[in-house]
Amino acid sequence: MSTESSTSEHPLVPLAPPVTTPGPKRRWSPLSVLGIVVSIVALAGVVWWASKQQAPQLPSTPAEIAALIGAIALYALATVVRAERWQRLLEDEGASPHRADTYSLTVVGYMGNNVLPARAGDAIRVVLMAPRANTSNRTVVGTLVAERLLDVAVLLVLFVVVGYGLLGEVGGNSVELIALVAIVGISAVGVGWRFIRRNEKLHGMLAPIASATLGLRKAHHGLRLLGLTFVIWGIEAGVWMAVGAAVGFGMTPIEGLYLVALASVFSMIPSGPGYAGTQDAAVAIGIKAIGGTGGVKVGYLLMLRFVIVVPITLLGLILMITRYGGLKKLRSMRAEAKG
Template identity: 40%
Template sequence: MSQLQKRILIGVVWLVPIVCVIWWASKQEAPRLPSDAGGIAALVGSLGLYAVATLMRAERWERILRRAGVRAKRADVYALTPIGYMGNNVLPARGGELLRTFLLGSRTEGSTKRTILGTILAERVLDAVALGIILVVLATGLLSELPAPSTTVMLIGAAVLVLLLIVAAVALLKYRERLLFVLEALKPMAQPTKQLLSSHGIALLVVSLAVWCVEASVYIAVGHAVGIELGLQDGLAVVAFTNAASLIPAAPGYIGTYDAAVIFAVNAVTNASRSAVLSYLILLRFVLFVPITVVGFVLLVVRYGGLSRVRAARQAARDEERTEHEAAAAARAETHVDTAASTA
């Protein structure tokens, strides 16, 4: 597949859900934003709750970094958390995670960028496990709204799975040495996640569940602002389902997929009107994406020198990776020479 074909495919993946959501919104009544004191207070409260959830995530990342031996300043950890969200909102492929990695790596001595990226991977693992627990325990009714797959779809899925296993087995046998080298290079990334298999990891999982409860409170408060009453169970179900849907490849800011998931989830747990659901989606978008993007951009410029500093950090990372590859290649060549000499 050529580069042009890949870009066209990515564009289709991004555009289809966006077009579907725009088409749905165009068929609804005009949204009604809160104008009374109670609605405005609920909206302000949702912003405060989301700030608390963000601070909790920053503290959790700081604990993971410390456990992994990364000597990062707490001020950097707290500043880079909204910068990461800003990057995820405006860059494709969760580019905010790389922003955090490059910027923290440039300000931290004695730690590789792979280790820092591994701590972010550990965060994602904690979030995935916490969301999985919430989905299994609280959102069973929501998942039951999904259409059951047909026998044909299940057979096709099983066939694809078997094919992937065969391809993986062939690749493992054919490229065993290269795969071992890649796994060895990725070992620093896996170490922070491996450290979660402890009492420390259980404590962080409890913190992660608490973070998602606070974020569910954000969804509940926004619902109250537009007249949609969500209980804690409903809020947890909606937040778990919508964030699970954000794993689907989408445009920056999860445009399209996230919106469709919010519409589906709210309709599944409430009898709200379409106009109210559209209002809820617009306000939720504002609360979750606009302020943290603005704050992250301001911090990026004021504290880290803007995008020029990011480019310099990326170039330094490439140079470091190139040096590591050259050293590894030289070591492998030396090993082969020694083996050939001993055989002779």
């Protein structure tokens, strides 16, 4: 039989496209679900409480509007200092980030944390920074861990010292208890790290993550970053004081520091995007402790949320779309990293 007749009797049939099975659906972690539940419950409580208060006082005079603008400017300055701290952490780990990316991704990260659950903004920072800084995802994660530890250390100091100085309620046995918990925590971390070092596989996996934190032991590096962290939270206190001035509720620096530290401690509780509910409850408690009325508390909460959420979220969205290609580009980069 000739080739020609064979071809005519058995025409070529196009192959069917390969069958693809859908990938596993993304599941939220139990911690994410818990955080959202906590936020819903806390936020519902805050809304119910606010409905029983006097009408809030909002900025109306030129001085109050100027204070509101000043609060936004101070928050921008705090964000710049945070970005500079991250830049130095990355450089100390051998990464080579451009400052424009460090500053932009700091804003993008805050945007993500404000609108997405489970602190997804930090994941965005990792995925977008690692290739741009010529480093690994684990190394970037390690710098974020070091940031958190620096913040927690400073906030605990502020909470104890300022709380004692302002209210006289955090002292005596409380200080001893906090010191004991800190010693136990540090000891547990030390024992755990010794165990990890003996396990070659675990050490290889976790060493890049722990490197930035261990690098803080170097005096010149650790003290410089600790100093930057105190500057950050000092500016943050200025933001909260300016918001108070914007609603006609003046506060002293020690009151501003106490309020920031209290709200930040509450923010360590698992919660939804933007620490919704938990941070608001802390602000309500703190304002009451320093003499604010119900109407002042509601107005303060509204203005504080505007200052620390709206401008940075809008700017982060703009940067995400114009500089980093939007969420579609982010998904493709994540897929490439997994592949």
